[in-house]
């Protein structure tokens with residue numbers, strides 16, 4: 271092995287976690303090198319998505335005017351789908367429609383990550399794209415560097431930050447977690463479908479830079495644990511579905527993720543929204559579903575794990591990932607800046623990273639939604655039966671007839687009593703309230 | 708227009724793309740070496756073969772009772788490795804700079 275120059279800190283992966291970490295380090299005068307396997311930052315990345323920007327705005331006060339966001343999220347919709355019907359809750363509060371736009375911007379990762387990376391370089395960090403890290407290098411159990419696999423291609427560093435994202439090969443290989451089985455990840459596929467700006471504005475009822483974020487729950491993905499989504503870009507929409515890999519396997523589904531996306535697109539409520547557009551790209555990515563109780567180890571001698579690689583994602587209704595990723599990257603950077611004062615990167619000295627995660631919204635929010643997936647897994651009625659029942663009730667109630675309303679109400683009540691166990695449903699609803707929200 | 712054709716027009720207005728059409732849209736720099744290795748021995752006891760369904764790019768195919776991976780179609784999500792119950796899929800990242808580049812992620 272060629273004895274490469276030693277760098278202070280190496281960050282593996284130029285996603286929001288790695289870049290936020292590198293930015294914080296560079297600003298503090300720490301020498302930092304970011305290695306990214308894609309041809310540029312963002313090349314391998316895909317999300318919904320809403321870029322939750324409060325941290326970005328603290329870094330870059332010109333975010334609003336300069337960053338390559340597509341539209342601000344002025345309108346949010348949460349829908350429950352049954353096989354062929356929809357029930358919707360929609361909101362467009364005035365506060366979401368004026369600066370700071372609830373710090374929520376629809377974006378494309380390819381562009382946002384590159385913009386962020388440029389800022390990180392301006393702050394003094396180096397970024398090498400086209401560089402895939404194969405493994406860490408160890409010395410007496412301490413992580414001391416990385417290698418791309420070639421004999422003469424390695425870098426040594428005082429400390430390594432692993433920000434490799436949801437396909438956490440290095441994290442697993444370094445023994446920081448148990449094997450990533452199907453219960454630990456969801457799979458998502460999405461299409462980018464192009465329209466003219468005016469079609470988007472008319473179809474989604476938005477104007478100017480305003481955008482819409484639609485999330486579809488209930489049985490939107492064939493009764494699997496997951497959901498569908500549509501986000502409006504400037505002149506295209508992102509349409510996708512994501513669901514638990516484990517659930518996919520257990521249900522012995524004969525369909526593929528692409529089939530499930532196509533069926534979502536063909537749902538009577540979705541089809542009119544995607545109709546007539548030109549699909550310009552098809553993408554896939556995993557989402558961690560480790561959850562609060564199954565998180566990996568966050569640090570060891572010479573190594574810190576951040577972002578999706580550390581399972582730090584709020585995979586509940588909120589779908590927050592990039593902001594937790596960035597906050598964890600910052601926490602790792604602050605830990606390193608402290609450790610650097612004593613020139614001691616032992617696990618003991620890096621342990622305050624976990625304290626920082628615990629003290630911040632990151633682990634507190636994960637803790638709050640720690641039962642989210644588990645609860646839905648054991649209460650599938652919330653995904654399938656209850657939305658269908660609610661739909662039937664509403665349909666019956668609003669169906670025009672010459673029956674007196676009192677009679678309709680009585681019929682509905684009798685039917686509900688026959689089809690569901692009311693005390694159980696009440697219990698499920700209470701459970702949903704305490705576990706899901 | 709009858710109610711039926713109205714519904715049809717609204718719900719089936721766009722041409723359905725095949726998976727092949729969709730994969731054709733993805734920007735890829737093909738490497739000459741595969742980043743996916745299959746341990747065929749481990750596949751023999753597998754009845755489920757979830758790899759044939761979980762892959763969003765339909766990378767896996769069974770030919771003469773043997774699972775093969777058309778690695779050049781891979782969208783690099785990694786879910787095949789996660790889903791395989793036998794650890795039969797050795798999935799590595801493609802070499803730096805090779806593989807997919809998403810433009811609208």
Ligand SMILES: Cc1cc2nc3c(=O)[nH]c(=O)nc-3n(C[C@H](O)[C@H](O)[C@H](O)COP(=O)(O)OP(=O)(O)OC[C@H]3O[C@@H](n4cnc5c(N)ncnc54)[C@H](O)[C@@H]3O)c2cc1C
Pocket residue numbers: 282283284285286287288305306307308311312313314315316317318319320321322401402403404433434435436440458459460510512555556557576577578579583589590591592593595800
């Ligand atoms: C379909 C979908 C929808 C989502 N929607 C939202 C949303 O609306 N809002 C939200 O906040 N979050 C959303 N998320 C989650 C969000 O995308 C992630 O939480 C976030 O990107 C995590 O950031 P990260 O930096 O940890 O990882 P990533 O963004 O995945 O970055 C990891 C980087 O590391 C690089 N890399 C990996 N391995 C190596 C290696 N060995 N060598 C060199 N480089 C490497 C990758 O190429 C990549 O650039 C969504 C995710 C998905 C899949």
